[in-house]
Amino acid sequence: MRSGIMDSATATPTAKCRRRAQAARSILAGLLIASVVWFARFSRSAEFGLYEDDWTRIPGAIEMSSGQLAAFALDSLANFRGQGRPLHQIFIAGFSALGWMIDRLHGIYLIGYLIVASNAVLFYILLRRIHSHQLGIVGALAFALYSADSTQAFITHSFGLQTSLTLLLLASLSYVSRRPALAYSLLLASVLTYETPYFVFLAIPLLAYPWDRQAPRRLALHAAIMAALFLTLTLLRLMVGDINLEIVSSDARLETSLRHMLLGPVWSLRSFLDRPRETFPTADPNMALVVLAAFCVFLAVLYGWAIARDRGTADADAKPAGGRSDQAARRHQLFVAGGLRNERIQVLLRLAGVGLLMLVLAYPLTFTTEPYFVYGRVTRIHLAAVAGTSLLIASLWMIVVEGLPNEAPRLAASAMLALGFAALMGFGQLLQQSYVASWESQKAVWRQLLTLAADSGDGTAIVVDSSRLEAGLHIGANSWNMPRVLEGILRFPSAWQVPPSAYRMKPGWQALLDADGGRLVLGPPAADTPPDHVREAESGDLILIVTDGGDFVRQDSPIEVNGRAYPLKPRSPPILPLLERRPFFHFLIDDVAH
Numbered sequence: 001m002r003s004g005i006m007d008s009a010t011a012t013p014t015a016k017c018r019r020r021a022q023a024a025r026s027i028l029a030g031l032l033i034a035s036v037v038w039f040a041r042f043s044r045s046a047e048f049g050l051y052e053d054d055w056t057r058i059p060g061a062i063e064m065s066s067g068q069l070a071a072f073a074l075d076s077l078a079n080f081r082g083q084g085r086p087l088h089q090i091f092i093a094g095f096s097a098l099g100w101m102i103d104r105l106h107g108i109y110l111i112g113y114l115i116v117a118s119n120a121v122l123f124y125i126l127l128r129r130i131h132s133h134q135l136g137i138v139g140a141l142a143f144a145l146y147s148a149d150s151t152q153a154f155i156t157h158s159f160g161l162q163t164s165l166t167l168l169l170l171a172s173l174s175y176v177s178r179r180p181a182l183a184y185s186l187l188l189a190s191v192l193t194y195e196t197p198y199f200v201f202l203a204i205p206l207l208a209y210p211w212d213r214q215a216p217r218r219l220a221l222h223a224a225i226m227a228a229l230f231l232t233l234t235l236l237r238l239m240v241g242d243i244n245l246e247i248v249s250s251d252a253r254l255e256t257s258l259r260h261m262l263l264g265p266v267w268s269l270r271s272f273l274d275r276p277r278e279t280f281p282t283a284d285p286n287m288a289l290v291v292l293a294a295f296c297v298f299l300a301v302l303y304g305w306a307i308a309r310d311r312g313t314a315d316a317d318a319k320p321a322g323g324r325s326d327q328a329a330r331r332h333q334l335f336v337a338g339g340l341r342n343e344r345i346q347v348l349l350r351l352a353g354v355g356l357l358m359l360v361l362a363y364p365l366t367f368t369t370e371p372y373f374v375y376g377r378v379t380r381i382h383l384a385a386v387a388g389t390s391l392l393i394a395s396l397w398m399i400v401v402e403g404l405p406n407e408a409p410r411l412a413a414s415a416m417l418a419l420g421f422a423a424l425m426g427f428g429q430l431l432q433q434s435y436v437a438s439w440e441s442q443k444a445v446w447r448q449l450l451t452l453a454a455d456s457g458d459g460t461a462i463v464v465d466s467s468r469l470e471a472g473l474h475i476g477a478n479s480w481n482m483p484r485v486l487e488g489i490l491r492f493p494s495a496w497q498v499p500p501s502a503y504r505m506k507p508g509w510q511a512l513l514d515a516d517g518g519r520l521v522l523g524p525p526a527a528d529t530p531p532d533h534v535r536e537a538e539s540g541d542l543i544l545i546v547t548d549g550g551d552f553v554r555q556d557s558p559i560e561v562n563g564r565a566y567p568l569k570p571r572s573p574p575i576l577p578l579l580e581r582r583p584f585f586h587f588l589i590d591d592v593a594h
Contacts, residue, residue, distance in 0.1 A: 026128070029137050030121045032301065036144040037117040039290070040428030041153045045109035048432075049439035049587060050488070052377060052476040053156040056530070057089070058108070059488035059584050061096040069097055084237035085160075087193040092159040105587060112158030119162060120144040122169040123387060127394070129176055130207045131351060137301060138417075139394035145424035146390060148271035148382035150375070150431055150474050161383055164194035169387075171201060176208040188229060197384035199361040202226060206354045257364045260381070264363035264371040265356070268385040272393065274374070276423030279430060287429050294425040298418035303411055345402050352395035358388030375473055431474050438477035441470045445478050445552075446485065446588055449502060452554045453543045454574035456486075456500035458493075461522055461537040463505050464545045464552075478504060480528035489585035490576060498535065500576075503527045510561050513539065518566045539566035 050058055064072065073090045076082055082089040095115075099108030124140035151157040171186035183204075191198045205222050209215065279291070362384035363371070369378040397417055404410045445464075453462045469478040483501035492499040501522075509526040513519070520526060520542070523534030544555040558565035 022133075025133060026125075029124055029133070029140070032137075032297075033120045033124055033140045033144055034117040036141060036425070037120055037152075038113060039294075040145055040425050041116060041431065042109060042113040044432040044436055045113065045153065046106060047436040047439065048109060048153065049105070049442065050584065051154060051435070051438060051472070052479060052481050054154070055481050055484040055488050057092050057156060058096050059582060061093040062100040062108075062583060064093065064097055069094060080236055080240045084233070084240065085192060085194060087163075087189060088160045091163045091193060092156060095159045096155070100583075104583075108155060109153070112153065112155055112162075115158050115162050115166060116152045117144075119165050119169060122166065122173065123390065126169060126172055126176065126207075127391065129173070131347070135348075135351070135394050135398060138397055139390045141298065141301075141421055142272075142390035142393045143386055145421055145428070146271075146386045147275040147424055147427050147431075148268040148374075148379065148385060148389070150379045151377050151383075153431070153435060154377060154475060157377065157380060157383075161194045161380060164190045164197050165383070165386070167193060168197045168201060168384075172204050172207075175201075175204050178208075184225060184229065187226075188233075191229075191233060194383070196362065196365045196381075198226075198230065199364050200358050200384050200387060202361055203354055203358045203388075206357070207351075211350070253367065256367055260363040260366050260371055261360050264366065264382065264385060265359045265389075267371040267374070268359060268362075268382050268389045269392075271374070271382075272389075272420065272424070275427040276420060279423045279426035282430060287426050290429055291422045291426040295418050295422035298421045299415055302418055303414040345399055348395045348399045348402065352392055352399065355388045355390075355392030355395055359385055359392060360388070362388055376476060434472060434474035438470070438472035438475050441472070441477040442485075443588055445469065446489075448552045449545065450576055450589060452545055452552060453500075453502075454576050455569075455572040456543060457572075457575045458496040458500075459498045459537070459541050460500040460543060460569060461535075461541055462486075462500060462502040462543045462545060463509070463520075463522075463527075464502055465547060466504050466506060467547055469504055480504070481530060483522075483529055483533040485588075489582055489588055491580040491582055493579075501533055503529060503533075510559055513559070513561055513566055539568060541569055543569050 061069075072093055076086040076090050080086055095111050096108055099105075099111040101107065102110065120140050120143045123143045124136040126136075127139045128136035152162065167186050167190035171183045171190060174180075174186060175183035187198070187201050190201075202223060205215075205218055209218060279287075362382070366381045369381045371381055373379060373381070397413070400413055401410055404413060449462060449464070453460070456462060464478075464482075471477060471479050482504045486501055487499060503522050503526075505527050506525065509520075512521065512526045518539040519536050520539065521534070521536055523529040539559065544559065545552050546555050547553070554571075555568065556571065558567045560566075
């Protein structure tokens with residue numbers, strides 16, 4: 001008895017030191033992952049602005065009082081608003097208001113960064129828990145640099161889409177920790193935020209439990225619970241007339257799901273090759289320095305940590321895929337310590353298979369865009385694929401490392417992956433350049449429009465020739481949501497029935513003027529317009545902005561179409577400069593410091 005007590009007492013300091021070392025290593029890993037997210041997506045966020053959907057949601061949210069936010073949240077939940085995603089619009093409004101209170105637009109992007117970085121850190125924790133620190137760090141780096149979905153910094157997506165991943169990862173960690181009730185509750189919250197990550201959770205039992213005789217029954221019960229939740233939510237969305245259900249209930253829905261499940265993984269994995277090829281031809285000296293520094297850091301991490309087991313510092317917490325039982329963990333530690341490489345590879349092959357399954361399950365609910373769209377906010381189709389893709393890449397890379405005979409080829413393998421990750425860091429710089437350029441383009445355009453169309457009033461439509469409007473490569477500028485910008489920076493009198501808006505017109509729009517009354521439908525096919533801004537206007541209500549020598553000018557002479565002249569709105573005293581300015585006026589027009 002005494003000997004046992006003495007042995008326990010003697011072992012305690014060793015166990016404590018090991019736990020402290022593991023905790024320190026995890027903290028360092030978290031800091032590294034968060035830093036990678038910052039430099040890849042947010043390091044230039046001080047130069048970012050509002051884009052596309054942001055103009056619909058953010059200006060109003062930052063002006064809500066706490067009482068108005070609470071009422072908005074209760075109404076969204078009670079009436080299942082937001083296309084059946086009540087938490088989606090609650091998160092966007094709530095985080096926008098909170099960020100604005102912290103540090104205006106800077107604070108909004110800070111919260112967006114914290115959400116995206118938290119997701120990468122949570123993924124590290126999940127992989128470390130189901131297998132090892134080595135797998136966790138490689139998978140989390142792939143997660144942080146994932147570029148098939150290029151919208152992480154887009155405010156509407158960081159608040160309204162990335163939060164669904166946060167809840168999914170928390171649900172996965174809860175399930176792995178044997179807390180099923182909490183796990184399914186978080187999963188429900190995830191689908192009420194954004195639905196495409198939902199089916200990824202089908203694969204989580206393969207990570208949480210051993211692959212034994214109970215596995216089929218366990219998987220069947222898990223699938224039944226998820227099916228019941230999904231059916232209940234579908235019925236609720238039908239009851240509230242969710243427009244997205246019109247899409248998913250069409251005859252082509254099954255064909256679209258299957259096609260996306262086949263093509264989506266290809267394009268998701270392909271991005272890890274295509275994005276670096278985009279980076280190197282456009283690299284400037286500053287970007288080259290970023291890529292070089294990132295390469296050095298990643299090489300040190302991948303070679304120093306992921307290969308550490310050969311130097312006697314293997315993870316004591318390494319676990320086999322699909323099992324966390326003490327017996328399985330001990331068996332895994334034995335074959336790790338004994339160098340039974342085939343056993344380790346079998347474990348990693350299982351993990352790679354689960355990653356591939358998660359990747360395929362990321363696409364059944366992607367109906368509104370196509371997987372081969374690789375630029376702009378439509379790349380959200382790949383949002384849910386980040387977990388499966390990252391797990392698959394990390395597992396395959398560790399399999400390669402396990403199969404190499406000594407340190408020299410392992411160093412070469414580490415260098416190759418480090419170079420790929422560094423190139424993805426460079427692609428992140430390209431993304432941020434696009435965000436900066438799109439915001440600068442909006443500022444340049446709107447400063448001219450407010451001067452040229454200063455006499456806009458009730459019923460006025462500012463139609464802008466699109467030949468000089470830059471749309472933005474990775475994020476839209478002066479695009480389909482342009483009609484909402486004016487109302488986002490100025491407060492119109494309540495007596496105005498049709499407040500003025502600006503429209504980006506398509507080539508040949510003049511031919512769509514009605515021959516009898518000179519009326520024009522401000523919407524498709526003349527212009528890309530939000531549904532609530534589609535309206536008819538007579539030519540006498542139009543202010544036409546065209547280009548002359550690269551600058552915007554206002555055309556006063558009538559429009560001539562098919563031999564007929566259509567008069568435009570005559571110039572009158574300024575109105576817009578007299579209106580109350582909303583907060584974002586100063587960011588867009590005055591260019592104040594954030």
